[in-house]
Amino acid sequence: MAQYLAELDGVFAALADPTRRGVIRRLGRSPTTVGDLAREFPMTLPSFMKHVRTLEASGLIRTVKHGRVRTCVLNRDRLAVVDGWLAEERRIWEERTDRLERLVTEPEENRP
Known part of the structure; x- marks a missing residue:
């Protein structure tokens, strides 16, 4: 569980x-080269590469190098x-709202 939470946090x-x-x-x-991706954002390439490294470290993307070209692929x-x-949070909140609905709509004498 601790590893799952650490992965989720990352x-x-x-x-x-x-x-x-x-x-x-x-x-x-689609997969795209780092150069093409960087052109879409208003920052220097070294600054953009920090974002790429963060995404790579989290496992959200991987990069593949072919010669001098590095391509990013979404994981x-x-x-x-x-x-x-x-999905788990949604389930929890739906259960809570179902209980709240029963509390509001059922007569008090029918409640456990």
Whole structure:
């Protein structure tokens, strides 16, 4: 459980930045070279590479080098960590709202 939470924290920390979310959104369409990705964001290449390294460290993307060209690829499986967490939170909140609805709609004498 501790490892799962650490992984979840790493993914959410990586997704906390709008530039990194933009990179994830762009890579959702197709793998792209670092140079092409960097052109879409108003910053220097060294600054952009910090974002790439953060996304890589979190496991959200991987990079593959062919000669002098580095291509970024989205790791869709890693997004499943977020999806699983959101599904569990959704389930918890739906249970809570169901209990609240019963509390509000059932007569008091019918409650346990």
